Amino acid sequence: MMNIALSLAGAGVRAAESVSPRWGAAAAMPLFARVDRPRPVRTIDLPTMSRARRSVVRIPGVAGTGVDVVVYEWGAGSRTVVLAHGWNGRASQFATLVRELIAERYRVVAFDAPAHGDSAGRRTYLVDWRDVLAALQVRYGRFEAIVGHSFGGLAALVSTAGGIETERVVTVAAPAAAETLLTQFQSMLGYSDPTSDALGRLFARRYFPGDADPFAWLSAVRRPLPGTPLLVIHDDADLRVPFAEASRIADANPGSRLVSTSGFGHNRILTADRFLDAVVDFVTQPIPPSSREAEVSAAAIREPAEAVAV
Template sequence: MKKLLTKIIPRIYGKYFNLLVVFDTKRTAQKAFNTFCKIRKGRVTEQQKPFLEAAKKEVEAAAGHQIQVYEWQGSKPTVMLVHGWESNSFRWRNLIKKLQEADFHIIAFDAPGHGYSTGHQLYVPLYSECLQALIEKHQPQFLVGHSVGGMTLLYNDFKNQNEFIQKIVTIGSPSEFHEIMTHYQGFLRFNDKVLNALDAFIQSKFDMRIKDFSSSKFVATNTKKGLLFHDRLDLIAPYHASEQVHQNWKGSQLVSTEGLGHSMHQEEVNNQIIQFLEA
């Protein structure tokens, strides 16, 4: 029954958008965007609490949200960790252990609508606004992002180009927003009129068309050093995303794996991150 509902409910949304767009394109686009950005999981679980509670720092105001920040002290430069969609800072536990052993100073935070932070929606420009506020306060030299967190790092660097940041690491990150929107359209089965309305809405809100929101384009002017991890069999973010980013980012290295999945918590990945940051 649950599997059946999982298939039916998205199609109901799609049919609703297809009908509504006939009468009101702007309202349809707003609703389709809100549905896309809605967070359905990623809050802190009972299992995750002990690890996160021990590292809680302040709650910081950013982009109209209260953002929970975590800190692990170290004498080496600051590394800022940026998690992915429907996750939270607990996902970094394995890497944090390695970073602590190497004596890095570590800052992590929960995105809007995730972990202990406020909100119910997330999209890259909002995530970037929160990220930039925390970057300005904590002045990290290194950034590490997973999935949409990595996409946010590259978008943020394109918008802000903080000179004190030296290296950026992305793990299993998507690149092309139009691919994400095509998947969204296919999942809900809404028509091209709805998609065109969404495109116009996004352009009016962010001054950027869907096709132009692209990590591979953002990195064309990136002068920092980058390390890109991506598994060839990643079922969430396609492997070619990091290939495209690597091709356009002169200072980047691409580490291709097979069978490590999307999350990539493995020790071999974390060890390579440490080596890259220490080099």
Template sequence: MSRKIYFSTPGRFSAKRTLIGAVSRCHHRLAPSHARKIARKLFLTPTRSPAVNAAPNGLERFTAQSQQGELQMYSVGAGPTWLLTHGWSGSASQFFPLMAHIASLGFRAVAFDHPAHGESGGHESHIPGFVQAINDVLDQVDNVSGVVAHSMGAAAVLESQHPQLDDLPLLLVAPVLNYRENLYATVRQSGYSLKLFDEIVQEVGEQHGYPIETIEPLTKLGARRHQVVIAHDRSDRFASFSVTEKANDYQHVCLLPTDGLGHGRILKSDVTLQAFTDLAAKTDPAVHSVESATSSSDIAARKKNRQTTETSASAMDV
């Protein structure tokens, strides 16, 4: 979905929203096939956002093959692997500060651009494609110890039934746990014809054997057996914090609320970096010794560097 629609926010009466609704409904009635073609392009075309962070030292680039097309991969560090997966209209570059932190603790961080995102191939994207891309990457990356996922990427990870994920800890950042409700709400806010949008959703579901009615990230989170840590900002405009609070009722879920970090900036916050350190330490005790050896001056330098390279809030909130 176009970033302008997906990242819209509710408001009072909008003449533009009313006009969009009238035009899209009329188009659908008069030329249904053409309307579906235009709507598919609109709703399934993400924004290819430019890199939002400088590449960490030692970053390696390579490609992986997916049923959704060629995927651009990024790797830094050595050791047990943590896989990172971004959300809609995002890119792997959002994870670069976190990947550097992961590498500093003795792990290998591997991220990738989803189909039609970043530098990966493809012209369309959707949650079945996200899930398939995650599964294809897991088939090609060895020694995965855990997964970090942001926004819609978190929903896709929870939807994945890849056997490797069964026994892995997860760090979810600003997850969209009410995916279907969130999706339809954002389209409703845009004013676009819900009937036309629903036809596109059903069409994608049929093509990929993945009906949208089966997508239930919150329910599937509850069914997991291993620890999940969630970092989520209370003022997140794009992923419901109140829904995430429900997940905190699960014994295997630990919620870390933040304030003032929004939907994107939270990815490179001290809260998220520390959340990774704590979660990784539970699976690899060697992390404790690495972390204790980090001096306070190093921590301050990392924080200053993050503040210097941080882009505007609107650019990061993807």
């Protein structure tokens, strides 16, 4: 059924681009931004989710009219680990990791992004993940770690590079840049390069008006972390986000650690023992002094540059 839907969608975009690439981009844009119906919470994860303390943070949303985002919290204390799900995901996908981190006495915070899970809204994009992380930073202060899956992993990277304060970052099955998503979308629907270029321009105007090159900061390659310790986890059988993306992220962030799994794919990796053990070990180990010094130095360099830009 999904293949039929994709075939029909691709045929529609290709028909539109026969008139012009701009028409093709206009036909593709609603499909690119579409969020599927929220996935159900797995039965095995219901007890963990029922024990969460629920609250709401309000962010502007891509439409700028405001949207309420549901937040889940477990545990207590000053050490906060934030979990960011991916596109068409939800917080409950992290339930197994939540239980592991609670056992280590961390406060664990997760959220359902706009149009996902129990949160309101119909449209969303990476800026919403960034705004949620910023709102949670105001509430909880500096994070002990951000763990991001897929699209949420890219959000964790660009948000930290943009000023969100966290001791560590973990990405799981994450793309290295927003351009990767556009390339994958083109491959799925089979439209031409001129239409892809037009879609990129339309995307930039729609979501980042006034920003001449939003892809410059929507990239973990072009905008690496400011010395923040990074753990990159990816499965070699991931059919959604190619394993090569993990290498791109790791190569752009010297000193990062790359862990691979095998046979779990894009989503089941979140319950794999190797993933769980790697995250817990990474989050609980002391931060090397050199990493802290590098982050402080990078921040000191950024501040004058930002002042000049203003």
